[in-house]
Amino acid sequence: MSIPRIPPRDVTLPLLADPYRFVSKESARLGSDAFETRLLCRGTTCLKGEKGAALFYDAERFRREGAMPSPIRKTLLGEGGVQGLDGEAHRHRKAIFMGLTQADRVRALGARVEAEWIEAAERWLRAGATIRLYDELATMLTRAVCAWSETPLPEADVQLRAGHLRALFDAAGARNPRHFWSRHARRRVDHWLKGVIEDVREGRHRPAENTATFALAHARDPGGTPLAAEVAAVELANILRPTVATAVYVVFLAHALHTQPEAARAATQSLAARDAFIEEIRRFYPFFPSLVATTRRDFVWEGLSFPEGRQVILDLYGTNHDANAWPDPEIFRPARFANRPPGAFDFVPQGGGDHLTGHRCPGEGIVHEILMRSFDVLTTRLRYEVPKQDLRLNLRRLPALPRSGFFLRPLDLARSG
Numbered sequence: 561m562s563i564p565r566i567p568p569r570d571v572t573l574p575l576l577a578d579p580y581r582f583v584s585k586e587s588a589r590l591g592s593d594a595f596e597t598r599l600l601c602r603g604t605t606c607l608k609g610e611k612g613a614a615l616f617y618d619a620e621r622f623r624r625e626g627a628m629p630s631p632i633r634k635t636l637l638g639e640g641g642v643q644g645l646d647g648e649a650h651r652h653r654k655a656i657f658m659g660l661t662q663a664d665r666v667r668a669l670g671a672r673v674e675a676e677w678i679e680a681a682e683r684w685l686r687a688g689a690t691i692r693l694y695d696e697l698a699t700m701l702t703r704a705v706c707a708w709s710e711t712p713l714p715e716a717d718v719q720l721r722a723g724h725l726r727a728l729f730d731a732a733g734a735r736n737p738r739h740f741w742s743r744h745a746r747r748r749v750d751h752w753l754k755g756v757i758e759d760v761r762e763g764r765h766r767p768a769e770n771t772a773t774f775a776l777a778h779a780r781d782p783g784g785t786p787l788a789a790e791v792a793a794v795e796l797a798n799i800l801r802p803t804v805a806t807a808v809y810v811v812f813l814a815h816a817l818h819t820q821p822e823a824a825r826a827a828t829q830s831l832a833a834r835d836a837f838i839e840e841i842r843r844f845y846p847f848f849p850s851l852v853a854t855t856r857r858d859f860v861w862e863g864l865s866f867p868e869g870r871q872v873i874l875d876l877y878g879t880n881h882d883a884n885a886w887p888d889p890e891i892f893r894p895a896r897f898a899n900r901p902p903g904a905f906d907f908v909p910q911g912g913g914d915h916l917t918g919h920r921c922p923g924e925g926i927v928h929e930i931l932m933r934s935f936d937v938l939t940t941r942l943r944y945e946v947p948k949q950d951l952r953l954n955l956r957r958l959p960a961l962p963r964s965g966f967f968l969r970p971l972d973l974a975r976s977g
């Protein structure tokens with residue numbers, strides 16, 4: 561049987577115009593969770609839903625090497641990082657990330673993020689300022705993750721580095737000329753972190769052994785050869801950049817606390833309810849839209865043929881909003897997680913499958929920790945007003961955000977939780 565096909569035009573522009581909903585809309589129109597099209601001038605199969613995600617994570621059938629389009633490698637991801645590795649090379653590199661995201665290290669990062677919140681809130685109160693949360697968070701999270709990873713960050717460089725780290729995820733999916741700002745930022749970040757790696761290797765900087773800077777400077781490939789300094793720098797950026805990107809989720813947290821007051825109140829009643837609220841934020845709000853892989857060989861799946869070398873897209877946002885797994889997917893309802901823990905392939909905000917053997921994001925613990933700490937600050941420590949503003953989500957932007965970036969006016973800070 562062949563896969564449903566949409567007319568043979570290239571869908572790159574319509575997909576970029578509606579990056580979170582394009583695949584779902586076409587799936588609904590065709591009545592199929594898999595369909596064929598052309599993307600970036602290549603024949604492409606789009607998948608969505610739990611079954612499609614389970615297929616996409618079958619490493620016998622798919623590889624990642626060279627799969628990500630070049631504009632994404634030249635901005636968001638960098639060249640030579642873990643995202644484009646397969647098999648033993650991937651498992652070996654991934655183990656480093658899993659070691660850096662153990663529970664005690666995650667808690668240490670959470671404590672730094674909380675301290676940044678308090679320091680920033682005191683500053684905002686002194687200035688009597690209304691702040692744009694998305695902008696403030698980029699600086700707060702840059703300071704926190706650099707201190708935690710022992711990446712040197714002189715005070716005079718904070719705004720510059722925070723601006724570059726943010727451009728890697730915030731401007732990568734933009735059209736010209738913002739996309740080129742992201743490319744420029746990638747060159748600057750790679751150059752900065754290569755210098756840090758060389759400083760560690762040559763003894764000019766001596767970070768603690770349990771830090772990302774130490775682990776990546778001393779990382780080797782499976783054959784025992786030290787990683788090229790350029791690649792170690794890309795991997796260090798693979799820790800710094802996405803931690804700063806958690807700003808997007810914290811803005812969504814503030815958005816949900818404001819726009820879903822009943823669910824927010826329920827979330828303050830127990831740890832389990834708070835957990836469910838945070839999971840629902842990751843399911844409901846749009847962040848990483850989709851992933852790309854390439855088939856290793858010809859195969860037939862559920863009666864559908866996939867040729868070797870086929871580009872395949874997995875729709876993450878559409879899978880998180882699949883009504884078969886998540887009834888009333890467009891309703892924000894944390895209680896859904898109380899009745900049903902998420903599976904490995906139906907809840908994929910940060911990818912699916914297994915962390916160690918597959919490409920699933922190693923930063924889920926970090927994201928959860930930052931959201932838990934931020935929830936505490938926003939519900940028990942910082943009293944604030946939300947001025948009138950445009951809180952509608954802009955789903956045409958990558959990453960999506962409330963149009964205003966979320967302004968808040970701090971009123972008061974409780975000294976301890």
Ligand code: HEM
Pocket residue numbers: 642643644654657661798799800802803805806807809847848851876909910911912918919920921922923924926927
């Ligand atoms: C800001 C929120 C985050 C989102 C939305 C997110 C999302 C994702 C997604 C969708 C993937 C791809 C999974 C795949 O290819 O199958 C991924 C991979 C990855 N993420 Fe995250 N992530 C976030 C935070 C983090 C954090 C805090 C870290 C820091 C450790 C991190 C490090 C990585 C790395 C290193 C990979 C590549 C894993 C691999 O290829 O094996 N991410 N993330």
